[in-house]
Amino acid sequence: TAAPDLAGRHVVVSAGGTREPLDPVRYLGNRSSGKQGYALARAAAARGARVTLVEANTGIPDPAGVDVVRVGTAVQLREAVLKAAADADAVVMAAAVADFRPAVYASGKIKKQDDGGAPTVELVRNPDILAELSADRALPGQVVVGFAAETDDVLAHGREKLRRKGCDLLVVNEVGERKTFGSEENEAVILASDGAETPVPYGPKEALAETVWDLVLPRLRPAT
Ligand code: PMT
Numbered sequence: 001t002a003a004p005d006l007a008g009r010h011v012v013v014s015a016g017g018t019r020e021p022l023d024p025v026r027y028l029g030n031r032s033s034g035k036q037g038y039a040l041a042r043a044a045a046a047r048g049a050r051v052t053l054v055e056a057n058t059g060i061p062d063p064a065g066v067d068v069v070r071v072g073t074a075v076q077l078r079e080a081v082l083k084a085a086a087d088a089d090a091v092v093m094a095a096a097v098a099d100f101r102p103a104v105y106a107s108g109k110i111k112k113q114d115d116g117g118a119p120t121v122e123l124v125r126n127p128d129i130l131a132e133l134s135a136d137r138a139l140p141g142q143v144v145v146g147f148a149a150e151t152d153d154v155l156a157h158g159r160e161k162l163r164r165k166g167c168d169l170l171v172v173n174e175v176g177e178r179k180t181f182g183s184e185e186n187e188a189v190i191l192a193s194d195g196a197e198t199p200v201p202y203g204p205k206e207a208l209a210e211t212v213w214d215l216v217l218p219r220l221r222p223a224t
Pocket of ligand 1: 016031032033034035036037074093094095096097098099126127128129130131145146147148149150173175180181182183
């Protein structure tokens with residue numbers, strides 16, 4: 001059994017992929033299964049933390065000893081994460097959050113056009129939850145962790161994203177149609193705002209989860 005080194009702590013984890021509805025039958029989504037986020041939540045619970053897991057569209061059953069909040073869209077995920085973060089020692093954003101949503105939700109199913117044309121979907125930006133959490137910490141010393149899903153120039157994009165988002169740690173992983181999304185394994189480099197870079201070799205998502213908490217631990221504010 002794990003050492004209870006997160007006992008007395010409240011941590012928030014987001015998992016899964018948001019779905020942005022276009023009409024009553026369609027949405028814009030992504031390939032996140034939620035496995036990495038659930039591994040993080042289970043690992044923190046095993047280490048003694050009180051865990052709030054905000055999940056989007058994973059279909060995974062609730063892990064034992066974890067408070068699960070189920071959401072659908074990026075806007076709903078933002079609301080649930082900010083609420084849970086109010087008294088959290090750490091927040092880990094493993095969810096794949098849509099950067100854009102359809103500008104208009106059609107209340108009826110969008111029909112094929114008589115002239116053979118196809119509709120144009122206008123998109124608007126979603127709020128950047130990680131940037132907001134990092135800029136407006138709910139508590140002094142709250143640790144904010146992001147993930148970066150990249151397909152190319154993974155480390156360069158990761159370093160840039162760490163600066164832009166302002167989080168304490170950024171877990172940079174490579175993704176593709178069959179890479180990382182949905183699989184049991186992951187491989188990453190964890191970048192810290194102090195410049196430290198920790199490579200995590202290819203292995204179970206549980207192992208990456210443990211390393212994330214190992215790096216969060218020394219950055220937590222003194223326990224009260
Ligand atoms: O779910 P699995 O199948 O196990 O796959 C795991 C994973 C690939 C989804 C996970 O490891 C991962 O990389 N999650 C982050 C996916 C993502 O949205 O990456 P991004 O580079 O687009 O976003 C960077 C960070 O900002 C993320 O922490 C994201 O949660 C956050 N974000 C993004 C957009 C937005 N509008 N608000 C955000 O808070």
